[in-house]
Amino acid sequence: MTTKIPTTVITGFLGAGKTTLVRHMLAHAPKGKRIALIINEFGDLGVDKDILAGCGDETCREEDMVELSNGCICCTVADEFIPTMQALLAREDKFDHIVIETSGLALPQPLIRAFNWPEIKAQVTIDGVVTVADAAALAEGRFASDEAAVDAQRRQDEMLDHETPLGELFEDQLSAADMIVINKTDLVDPTMLDVVEANIRAELRPGVGVIRAANGHVDITALLGMGMSSEDDIANRPSHHELEHGGETHEHDDFDSFSLTLPSIQDKDHLLATIERTIKAHDVLRLKGFAAVPGAAARLAIQAVGPRVTAYFDRPWKPGEPKVTSLVVIGEQPLDRAAITASLEQAAA
Numbered sequence: 610m611t612t613k614i615p616t617t618v619i620t621g622f623l624g625a626g627k628t629t630l631v632r633h634m635l636a637h638a639p640k641g642k643r644i645a646l647i648i649n650e651f652g653d654l655g656v657d658k659d660i661l662a663g664c665g666d667e668t669c670r671e672e673d674m675v676e677l678s679n680g681c682i683c684c685t686v687a688d689e690f691i692p693t694m695q696a697l698l699a700r701e702d703k704f705d706h707i708v709i710e711t712s713g714l715a716l717p718q719p720l721i722r723a724f725n726w727p728e729i730k731a732q733v734t735i736d737g738v739v740t741v742a743d744a745a746a747l748a749e750g751r752f753a754s755d756e757a758a759v760d761a762q763r764r765q766d767e768m769l770d771h772e773t774p775l776g777e778l779f780e781d782q783l784s785a786a787d788m789i790v791i792n793k794t795d796l797v798d799p800t801m802l803d804v805v806e807a808n809i810r811a812e813l814r815p816g817v818g819v820i821r822a823a824n825g826h827v828d829i830t831a832l833l834g835m836g837m838s839s840e841d842d843i844a845n846r847p848s849h850h851e852l853e854h855g856g857e858t859h860e861h862d863d864f865d866s867f868s869l870t871l872p873s874i875q876d877k878d879h880l881l882a883t884i885e886r887t888i889k890a891h892d893v894l895r896l897k898g899f900a901a902v903p904g905a906a907a908r909l910a911i912q913a914v915g916p917r918v919t920a921y922f923d924r925p926w927k928p929g930e931p932k933v934t935s936l937v938v939i940g941e942q943p944l945d946r947a948a949i950t951a952s953l954e955q956a957a958a
């Protein structure tokens with residue numbers, strides 16, 4: 610019998626810290642262990658792959674990364690995911706482990722089920738499904754239906770709201786998990802963290818592990834080598850969307866994304882202030898990309914998750930690379946693209 614290649618599936622809501630966790634995993638993987646990475650992004654800018662490739666480590670080898678862009682892995686299982694897996698398995702250089710980072714809007718269940726397709730099942734097994742939870746977003750009630758209208762106490766109760774697309778999607782991601790990483794613990798006080806953890810635990814199947822982390826710093830031996838064969842246990846991982854719609858519709862219909870490019874911007878602080886203002890005014894859930902700051906030799910990576918905007922220079926511009934500012938914007942439907950674009954264009958020079 611051939612040994613199956615273990616695969617870790619990383620899921621979790623937009624901006625929860627999946628890429629950050631993957632980065633940590635790659636940096637701390639046992640020496641000599643060859644890990645292939647499949648990255649699935651919502652939106653048509655390959656920001657996550659670019660950030661990982663920009664890390665410069667030998668563990669983040671670009672040739673070991675495959676990107677499934679502008680799609681949700683769960684909607685494109687047959688068209689994209691299966692062929693990608695087959696191509697990976699056909700490669701001569703063999704991998705010891707595969708890591709799949711799903712988009713923050715992906716429903717994990719169809720992906721898990723895909724591991725039962727005969728051509729996949731013969732060679733690969735799911736080592737474990739890891740769901741990254743954003744402690745800060747949960748503590749702030751960002752999955753509640755109308756944040757502005759609910760007071761702090763009610764927000765706590767509505768953390769795992771069944772009515773909203775966000776809440777349901779998050780529950781589906783929790784129900785699929787073998788392990789939960791409660792991330793961003795640095796942003797939440799300990800009492801609130803206990804509330805967040807209790808709410809999460811209430812949604813889990815018995816036996817699912819929960820670990821807390823900041824910046825994805827977890828003991829990677831806890832993540833790799835779980836040996837769960839999750840694909841054999843799909844019946845115990847129900848999904849709202851599959852139950853309610855017979856798998857026919859996808860929650861991504863509730864979300865929208867677009868990207869825009871600014872040929873030049875005035876300056877860094879003005880850009881970040883413009884982004885912050887735009888996010889607040891238009892309920893943008895997630896914004897990320899790279900900016901060309903006048904006079905800077907490096908590109909500025911921009912990350913916004915809900916109202917929190919951060920930026921750092923991640924790597925020097927490559928010779929010949931167009932120095933422009935490219936951003937992807939993600940939010941619930943309807944996203945007022947024209948107004949958001951006009952607002953962000955105020956940062957243009």
Ligand SMILES: Nc1nc2c(ncn2[C@@H]2O[C@H](COP(=O)(O)OP(=O)(O)OP(=O)(O)O)[C@@H](O)[C@H]2O)c(=O)[nH]1
Nearest residue numbers: 622623624625626627628629713792793823824912
């Ligand atoms: N303060 C804090 N920030 C974090 C932590 N983990 C991640 N971040 C930041 O949160 C932002 C989003 O992190 P990512 O790792 O890109 O999140 P993601 O889940 O991959 O995002 P999508 O792929 O867009 O869904 C980045 O700015 C990270 O630096 C954490 O534990 N604490």
